[in-house]
Amino acid sequence: MAARCLGAGRIGGVRLPKEAPLSSPHPAAVLFDMDGTLVDSEKLWDVALQELAAVYGGALSEAARQAIIGTSMADAMRIVHDDLGQPQRDPQASADWISARILDLFRTGLRWRPGALALLRAVRAAGIPTALVTSSGRPLVEVALDTLGRDSFDAVVCGDEVGEAKPHPEPYLTAAKLLGVPVERCVAIEDSPTGVASALAAGAAVLAVPAEVPLPPTDGVHQVESLTTADLELLAALLDR
Structure with missing residues (x-):
């Protein structure tokens, strides 16, 4: 490490x-x-996660969003996929999408x-x-x-x-x-x-x-x-x- x-x-x-x-x-x-x-920054993560859920044709539940806070990216993506009823999705592909979006949000909205x-x-x-x-x-x-x-x-x-x-x-x-x-x-x-x-x-x-x-x-x-x-x-x- x-x-x-x-x-x-x-x-x-x-x-x-x-x-x-x-x-x-x-x-x-x-x-x-x-x-x-x-x-x-958690509000910025809210934006990115809900946008990803919308890309996948759904909406992230409040329970799933709460469960994600403080977890690793891999665990977060598994929670998202399970919450959307799409456990077959590739966690790495979702993580890459989130990472790119949150980088943009961090550059402009971090407080x-x-x-x-x-x-x-x-x-x-x-x-x-x-x-x-x-x-x-x-x-x-x-x-x-x-x-x-x-x-x-x-x-x-x-x-x-x-x-x-x-x-x-x-x-x-x-x-x-x-x-x-x-x-x-x-x-x-x-x-x-x-x-x-x-x-x-x-x-x-x-x-x-x-x-x-x-x-x-x-x-x-x-x-x-x-x-x-x-x-x-x-x-x-x-x-x-």
Whole structure:
């Protein structure tokens, strides 16, 4: 697996002030999910998925759309085909169609989730290592990094660069390994049940910020309505629980 490690120091072209690393009570690293957590991209996926369903002569049900959130591309296409009653369709052909369409949408319509940019900036300014841990594939992530900032993360783990996707713990274990930190000293920030399950299974502390799918109360998971209420003190407190 070959996740790309990126430098630190800028977010969106703005150089951040250098500060001394925080003391041990603070996270060894903060691991950010992308879709629905940092950027409001799930609505763009809605557009692409419904367009694909229309190409196939149908409409995607709300239940199927909810089930897709946080899954790998291969699993998403299987859900789409089954929901449309067309399980014989080629998952790779559908994935290629979706990938091309979502790339266009990402180039023109990607927006930050409330509070996400401010929290990312605070973490980077404090000298805490960061990783982007996403189910999206590398080509899409490369487009998203134009918005997120290519120097915003010390490591990037994409869904097509791991053997097992979320909810398997491999993505988060891989991120901690790339950063050279113990995963149990990391805080993962997620929005979906699939992502939360992955982070918990890896052993990270989890901050959940539901976007498109409600999250049930879960042991070991702290929920906030928006990242506008999250700060460094909250992230540190999660490790003491």
